[in-house]
Amino acid sequence: MMQLRAGLVFITIALAAAAADDERVVVAVPNDGNKRRRIQGTSYYYFNVRLYWKEGYMWQESTSEKFWCMKCQSSGCNKGSGIKIAKCDRDDWRQHFFFDDGRIRTRRNLDVCLERSGRSIIFKGCDGSDDQLWDNLSEDGPFRLQIPGNDSKCASQHHHPKDGEKIYMTSCKLCRDNDVAAVSAFSTTTTSIISRSSSSSFVASSRSWHAQNPTVSSRRTSLPAISFSDNNPSPSANGFSTMTTTTSMPDDDIIDDRAFPTEMTEDERYLFDLNGYLIVRGVLTPDEIAACHAAINRHVDDAIPRSDQMLRNAEAGSPMYGTGPPRLDLGGIFEWDNDDSTVFKSILAHPRLVPLFHGLLGRGYRLDHIPFVLMNDRGGEGFQLHGGTIDCASGEYNSNLAYTCHSGIIRSNLLGCNVMLVDHDLGSGGFCVVPGSHKSNFRMPPGMIDGLKYGEYIVQPVTKAGDVVLFSEGTVHGAMAWNDEKAQRRCALYRFAPATMAYGRSYFGGDGGGGTTTSWPPKFYDGLDEAQRAVLEPPYANRLDRPNIREDGSVEITRRSDRKRRHDRDVFGTKYF
Numbered sequence: 091m092m093q094l095r096a097g098l099v100f101i102t103i104a105l106a107a108a109a110a111d112d113e114r115v116v117v118a119v120p121n122d123g124n125k126r127r128r129i130q131g132t133s134y135y136y137f138n139v140r141l142y143w144k145e146g147y148m149w150q151e152s153t154s155e156k157f158w159c160m161k162c163q164s165s166g167c168n169k170g171s172g173i174k175i176a177k178c179d180r181d182d183w184r185q186h187f188f189f190d191d192g193r194i195r196t197r198r199n200l201d202v203c204l205e206r207s208g209r210s211i212i213f214k215g216c217d218g219s220d221d222q223l224w225d226n227l228s229e230d231g232p233f234r235l236q237i238p239g240n241d242s243k244c245a246s247q248h249h250h251p252k253d254g255e256k257i258y259m260t261s262c263k264l265c266r267d268n269d270v271a272a273v274s275a276f277s278t279t280t281t282s283i284i285s286r287s288s289s290s291s292f293v294a295s296s297r298s299w300h301a302q303n304p305t306v307s308s309r310r311t312s313l314p315a316i317s318f319s320d321n322n323p324s325p326s327a328n329g330f331s332t333m334t335t336t337t338s339m340p341d342d343d344i345i346d347d348r349a350f351p352t353e354m355t356e357d358e359r360y361l362f363d364l365n366g367y368l369i370v371r372g373v374l375t376p377d378e379i380a381a382c383h384a385a386i387n388r389h390v391d392d393a394i395p396r397s398d399q400m401l402r403n404a405e406a407g408s409p410m411y412g413t414g415p416p417r418l419d420l421g422g423i424f425e426w427d428n429d430d431s432t433v434f435k436s437i438l439a440h441p442r443l444v445p446l447f448h449g450l451l452g453r454g455y456r457l458d459h460i461p462f463v464l465m466n467d468r469g470g471e472g473f474q475l476h477g478g479t480i481d482c483a484s485g486e487y488n489s490n491l492a493y494t495c496h497s498g499i500i501r502s503n504l505l506g507c508n509v510m511l512v513d514h515d516l517g518s519g520g521f522c523v524v525p526g527s528h529k530s531n532f533r534m535p536p537g538m539i540d541g542l543k544y545g546e547y548i549v550q551p552v553t554k555a556g557d558v559v560l561f562s563e564g565t566v567h568g569a570m571a572w573n574d575e576k577a578q579r580r581c582a583l584y585r586f587a588p589a590t591m592a593y594g595r596s597y598f599g600g601d602g603g604g605g606t607t608t609s610w611p612p613k614f615y616d617g618l619d620e621a622q623r624a625v626l627e628p629p630y631a632n633r634l635d636r637p638n639i640r641e642d643g644s645v646e647i648t649r650r651s652d653r654k655r656r657h658d659r660d661v662f663g664t665k666y667f
Contacts, residue, residue, distance in 0.1 A: 138185050140178055160257065161185045162213065163428070164617045167199040170381055170429030171213045173257045174619055190216075192223045208375035209259050209441065211245055212432070236262060252644060254620040258441075350442045352641035354449025362450065363495055366528035366565030367551070373442050374509065374556040378433045382511050385430035386420065386463060386580060393418040393465060403473040403569075408540035412519075412571030413469030420463040423582065425613040432617060434461065434582060437509060437558075439621035444639055446560060447586060450502050453639070454589030454632045454648070457625050458504060460596050460610075463511075464569075466579035472519060472569035475539045475548070478527055479564035485533030490593055493528040493564035504563040504593050507584040512577045514553045519570035520579050521559060522550045527566040534566065541570075589636060592629040620645045634666055 139160040159178035164171035167184055179185055186197035187204075193216060194204040202213035203222040216222065224235075235245030235257075244262040362368045374382070395416040396402060403417065404410035423434045437443065438457060447455045466472075481488045492503045514520045524547055527534075537543035550570050551559060561567055563585070572579045587593060597610055609615075610626050618626075624637035624645050632638060632648045639645055649655070658667045 138178055138180060139187055141175070158253075159185050160187070162196060162198060163256070163619065164432075166428070167196045167202060167213055168427060168429035169202055169214055170432040171202075171617060172432065172619075173204070173211055173213075175255045175257065176253060189224075193218075194222075194224055206259060207377040210375075210378070210436070211257055211259065252620060254623075255644060256619040256621070258643075351445055353445050358446065359449065359498075359500060362560070362562075363500060365523075365525040366493065367523050367525070367559060367561035367567075368446070369551055369553060370442065370446065370558040370560060371554070372556050373437075373440060373558045374433065376556070378436075379511060379555050381433050382582070383580070385423075385426060385433075386465075386511075388430060389420065389422065389426060390465075392422060393420040393463075395419075396471070402471060404471050404571075405474065405540045408474070408542060409545065410472040410474055410541050410568065410571055412471050412573075415467050415470045417471050417473075418465040418467075420465060421460065423461055423463055425611060428617040431613075435618060435622055437461075437507065437582070437584060438625040439619070439639055439643070441643055443507075443558065443560075444621075444643070445641070447505070448639075450500055450505055450560065450562075451586055451588045452501060452632075454627070454636045455586050455625065456589060456592075456627055456629060457584065457597075457610075458587040458592060459585040459594045461582055461584045463580060463582050466520070466569075466572035468572060468575050470572040470579065472522075472571045475522075475524065475534070475541075475566050475568040477563050478530065478534070478566040479562075480530050480533060482527075482534035482539055482566045488564070491562070491564040493562045501588060502562040502564060503587065503591055505586045506559075506561045506563055506567070507586060508559040508561070509582040509584070510553045510555055510557045510559065511580040511582065512555050512574075514551070514579075515574065516550070516552050518550075518574040518579075519572040520550065521553075521581070522548050522568055522570050523561060524566040525549055528562045528564040530566075586625075587629070589627075589632050590629050597626070597628045630666075 141158045157178040158175045160173050161176040161182065162171050162184040163174050165184070176182075176185065183198040184196070187194055188197065189195075190203075195216065196202065196204075196213065199213070201215060203216040204224070205212060205214045205219070205221045207214075207221070214222070236243070242262055243259045245257050246260045246262075358368060395418050397416040401416070402411075404412075406414075424431055475482055477491055479488060479492050480486070490503060494501050508521055510521075524534075535543060538547075541548060548568075553559060585593070614626060615623065620637070621639045621643055624639055627636060630636060633650055635647055635649045637645045638648050655665075659665060661667075
């Protein structure tokens with residue numbers, strides 16, 4: 091039986107006009123009298139976008155259709171919100187979309203349009219840019235969310251669809267190889283939709299459509315097409331029929347090839363094991379970096395300076411102290427309005443980072459500390475060296491930060507993740523590290539902690555905005571004073587741990603006190619997809635129903651047999667031992 095991998099193709103579920111006094115009309119425009127015709131909305135025309143399904147497809151071991159529709163991730167479809175898969179609901183405005191001169195907009199928030207940003211598909215303010223123009227590419231029937239003139243990237247999940255999964259740009263070939271390219275269209279019973287032509291299929295190119303519609307801009311503003319087919323039954327589910335549509339993303343230089351590795355490479359393993367840290371280039375796109383800065387600027391007044399002497403991180407007079415301005419710490423980056431937190435939350439299960447997290451922490455890795463942004467003005471204080479499997483201050487073994495590598499398997503008990511939001515040029519200052527110190531067996535020499543001795547062994551990695559530095563907390567690290575006059579130092583710092591380990595205790599709730607609540611602050615969960623939510627789990631073993639992120643970004647639950655679980659309940663009277 092064929093198994094469907096989801097997302098490449100969507101079908102639109104027609105919705106009637108939302109208000110009786112609103113004249114919404116959909117016009118069919120034949121092209122050259124042949125196979126394709128397009129839908130042109132003279133006003134707002136709402137529809138659901140549903141994953142195509144037909145008999146023979148299997149989703150999550152089920153042979154029945156699950157009725158997955160495209161939906162805004164955030165409650166308000168705010169700027170920065172992505173799109174995800176959710177159960178179709180014709181009454182949910184977050185699932186209502188309409189075409190507007192080549193753009194895709196949402197009924198929930200009329201100020202935003204769907205835009206491609208690197209690998210991500212997000213809502214941004216409507217500005218008429220090419221990134222917001224969608225067009226079909228198919229010659230003779232199949233329609234996809236695809237880049238015009240480039241069939242390498244499509245909007246997809248390319249695996250068995252599950253509720254809450256994010257839709258993003260991925261390999262069209264992978265999707266085609268999994269038999270999801272064919273689509274059909276069905277008529278609808280509502281008056282605002284084109285009626286079915288029982289024997290015809292309509293196909294035409296966007297060029298011919300523009301030629302017959304000279305009032306439409308010569309830019310890529312063509313509207314989605316539908317194809318009609320008699321090869322599939324109609325109507326569909328829930329008392330309304332379906333039409334297929336495709337749209338596509340524009341091709342521009344932002345799209346770079348974002349086909350990320352699905353496993354940590356041998357080179358990456360070698361470099362991390364050698365040095366205790368790894369630079370991952372270009373994780374965030376320029377648009378995502380700009381979104382982070384805009385969000386920080388809106389909340390910068392909430393930053394707390396480490397001005398009290400007890401909070402200073404370096405000794406006065408040392409190279410790491412600088413000229414004295416304190417570091418600024420900005421929390422709340424997961425609790426801002428969703429459009430401000432979205433990019434920061436994407437790090438939790440970023441497709442470029444997940445294979446590295448798996449390679450360094452194992453499956454079921456988890457967020458351990460509350461993330462925050464570090465900021466330094468010119469001359470701002472750095473941070474004396476700290477950490478180390480052998481504590482660099484006391485010389486004692488620190489199992490909390492231990493690094494191991496056995497039988498080719500690397501594990502860090504606590505992993506730092508520094509997301510660089512500005513360039514860190516040679517000599518600029520900022521994050522520094524003692525390469526190889528994660529394997530050291532001896533205490534650091536006096537004076538080196540403050541950079542007063544052996545400075546030649548302390549390295550400040552050169553990074554660009556958008557790069558990520560992953561480092562074992564067992565690697566001695568710190569920060570040089572910030573010397574760059576071009577920009578304020580800004581980076582977002584995360585810490586992650588293996589599934590069964592915890593250093594921090596914020597997952598117990600705001601006071602860290604445990605009790606009956608084991609969750610992060612409530613707003614952490616806003617707008618998260620299933621993979622991102624999995625990273626917020628408390629510490630426990632994978633075999634105890636822990637959600638694990640697969641290589642393709644989907645989530646599976648790892649569990650013991652039903653018989654063993656029933657035995658635990660019989661013995662202990664609880665679900666888990």
